[in-house]
Amino acid sequence: MQLKLEAFTIENIPMIKKGDDLAKIICKNTDIQDYDIVVIASTIVSKSEGRTFTLDNVTPSRRALEIAHKNDEDSRFIQAVLDRSRECLVGSPILLVETLNGHVCIKAGIDDSNVENGLLLELPADPDSSAKQIADDIRKLTSKRVSVVITDTNGRSFKIGQTGVAVGVAHIKPIKDWCGEKDLFGKVLEITEEGVADEIAGTANLLMGEGDGGNPVVIIRGLLMYVESVVTIKDTYRPDGEDVIRKGLRSL
Secondary structure: OOOOOEEEEOOOOOOOOOOOOHHHHHHHHOOOOOOOEEEEEHHHHHHHOOOEEOOOOOOOOHHHHHHHHHHOOOHHHHHHHHHOEEEEEEOOOOOEEEEOOOOEEEHHHOEOOOOOOOOEEOOOOOHHHHHHHHHHHHHHHHOOOOEEEEEEEEEEOOEEEEEEEEEEEEOEOOOEEOOOOEOOOOOEOOOOEEOHHHHHHHHHHHHHOOHHHOOOEEEEEOOOOEOOOOOOHHHHOOOHHHOHHHHHHHOO
């Protein structure tokens, strides 16, 4: 059986500002169909939610001062990262943290690109909730049932280069469990779990681009992965007790 999917960007997405209705903008600029997967860069979600800030009133702690000295960075910025982190896994030469929402990334995902000078942009506080709200708003506007994946770009352990990853989901299970299925030779699969949300994010990232030529919204069509049930990106985060990498980092 031949399988195929379609992926395309949405044109004419304006510079997003606080209060902008992303669902309305998306629906205005493309023809949404049932079961589309709407993939959205976290940058514009954060902008629409007003999640920009400055370092003007940030007072660095002793720990922030120590990390900043080692990394040759602004101690106020380091403090801003720590304020948005549940745990600092590596302080130097990179600042790798677990965010308050459970996502592990460099510098808590705080970004100074594609924002006005002097402003910093943080990730959505609850990306799952943001994704659900956008999906619900699209359904109200079009009567179409869509899944939403909010993405960010992350580096990868042991490899050079960044790729898109999912940081929030709605109406799509982020993990596809193949356990109990059979392979080509009839052998029952026991531990195969596919990170479909991240695969979708990576696919969309090929079209989104970076810099001033970016396309922050991509539609993936042809994958029937819509679910009505409540889902969360946290299902992709390995439980603390099973994470040997995290255990190793803590022992450094």
